[in-house]
Amino acid sequence: MELKAWIAVALFAVTILSIARGWMKASTATLLGASAMMLFRLVPGSAASQYIDSNTVGLLVGMMIVVGILSKTGLFQYIAVKAIKVTKGNGILILLSISLITAVLSAFLDNVTTVLLVSPVVVSLADLIKMNPLPLLMSEVIASNIGGTATLIGDPPNMIVGSYAGFSFNDFLLHLSPVVTVVWVISMVFLCLHYRKDLNPDPAATNRLKEVDESKLIKDKKLMVRAGFVMFMVLLGFLFHHHLGLNASVVALFAAGVLLATSHLDDGEIVHQEVEWPTIVYFVSLFILVGGLQENGVILSLAEILTDLLSYSPMAMILGILWISGLSCVFINNVAFSAMFVHVVSEMAKSAGMPPDPLFWSLALGSCLGGNGSYLGAAANAVMADFAGRSGFRISFGSFFVVGIKTVLISLAVASVFLFVTYRNVATY
Numbered sequence: 001m002e003l004k005a006w007i008a009v010a011l012f013a014v015t016i017l018s019i020a021r022g023w024m025k026a027s028t029a030t031l032l033g034a035s036a037m038m039l040f041r042l043v044p045g046s047a048a049s050q051y052i053d054s055n056t057v058g059l060l061v062g063m064m065i066v067v068g069i070l071s072k073t074g075l076f077q078y079i080a081v082k083a084i085k086v087t088k089g090n091g092i093l094i095l096l097s098i099s100l101i102t103a104v105l106s107a108f109l110d111n112v113t114t115v116l117l118v119s120p121v122v123v124s125l126a127d128l129i130k131m132n133p134l135p136l137l138m139s140e141v142i143a144s145n146i147g148g149t150a151t152l153i154g155d156p157p158n159m160i161v162g163s164y165a166g167f168s169f170n171d172f173l174l175h176l177s178p179v180v181t182v183v184w185v186i187s188m189v190f191l192c193l194h195y196r197k198d199l200n201p202d203p204a205a206t207n208r209l210k211e212v213d214e215s216k217l218i219k220d221k222k223l224m225v226r227a228g229f230v231m232f233m234v235l236l237g238f239l240f241h242h243h244l245g246l247n248a249s250v251v252a253l254f255a256a257g258v259l260l261a262t263s264h265l266d267d268g269e270i271v272h273q274e275v276e277w278p279t280i281v282y283f284v285s286l287f288i289l290v291g292g293l294q295e296n297g298v299i300l301s302l303a304e305i306l307t308d309l310l311s312y313s314p315m316a317m318i319l320g321i322l323w324i325s326g327l328s329c330v331f332i333n334n335v336a337f338s339a340m341f342v343h344v345v346s347e348m349a350k351s352a353g354m355p356p357d358p359l360f361w362s363l364a365l366g367s368c369l370g371g372n373g374s375y376l377g378a379a380a381n382a383v384m385a386d387f388a389g390r391s392g393f394r395i396s397f398g399s400f401f402v403v404g405i406k407t408v409l410i411s412l413a414v415a416s417v418f419l420f421v422t423y424r425n426v427a428t429y
Helices: 003-020 026-039 054-071 075-087 091-108 111-128 134-148 156-165 169-194 203-210 221-244 248-262 267-274 277-295 298-310 314-328 334-352 357-373 379-390 397-422
Strands: none
Touching: 003 026, 003 277, 003 298, 003 397, 026 277, 054 075, 054 111, 054 221, 054 248, 054 267, 054 277, 054 379, 075 091, 075 111, 075 203, 075 221, 091 111, 091 134, 091 169, 091 221, 111 134, 111 379, 134 169, 134 357, 134 379, 134 397, 156 169, 156 334, 156 357, 169 357, 169 397, 221 248, 248 267, 277 298, 277 334, 277 379, 298 314, 298 334, 314 334, 314 357, 314 397, 334 357, 357 379, 357 397, 379 397
């Protein structure tokens, strides 16, 4: 690699280290890193915008506004009390019910939207029963990334892989939903064991809440009905936006505009308070940072190295892509990684003279499941961590990583068995 490529790698590494060691907030570190990329002309200023995923950014802004308005109606507190009553205050059942609901929602929505919807419920629930929200928030976001792996629309990397490889919605359900189900079950067992000492709601608070009339928690019924209807239309829009030729961000932003225009709330205040601008800065900057690696041939060099290392065996390529993408996406945003790596996978398949589909499924599994490793890996992770911080519960890079990396290793091990069994005869194709 040339000198510019090494400088790009160094800038990226320093940025990641700054976040991991807590020297700077994620938004500040990535903003400095992206600015340095442009300052040293590693990413030309005129080309920086082409690396920014505007669909992801627009989706985040739109859904933050929609969920922010919905949260002012008292709906999330209502759902939280209902959940406590159904689970009878059992901490493990609360964790499992939240995780199951999140995983199912994430299969049919993108996981960022799901986290934006579920996180307020989790924080409200934890506050009501005087329970540490960290186990519930971590389980929620991990379940979101796992559930989103099952479908074409559940996780942005799947959209990228599906579009490039020509996979349909049904292809994802057929190929990935079985292994995703097993991964979810085993991951939830691990999380319940890991957090078993923290899943103890205050019995007195739980008993008091059993007597609460949850219907009285609704603060603005008219706004709730209006926002609920808009949210329902948003969900339909997400399910069918591909057929309509629209990006998901268009659906979210239009819904946000409708609610801002029809509610009695101060639109300027909503945009200022409910949009998590540090998260937006983080994603925009991160896309530019990864763009610097791509612009200077770092990704291409990596592809050539991987082809040389793994092309001796089809199964080695399948499992190699799974683990490389999975471990890489612990530290690199999985949207940006998969957008670059689909080209790498295609070239590797051509060089090895093997069908590309098994490699694309490996990439989809690795990039989605690997995103659980840290809040750098997936958009949903950063959104959840930022929301937790705004709610008074800071989740550090280290505390996320300790749980996340174990979940990733478990998930990749299960996925490895699945891929080996499914494609063990790939050499005879």
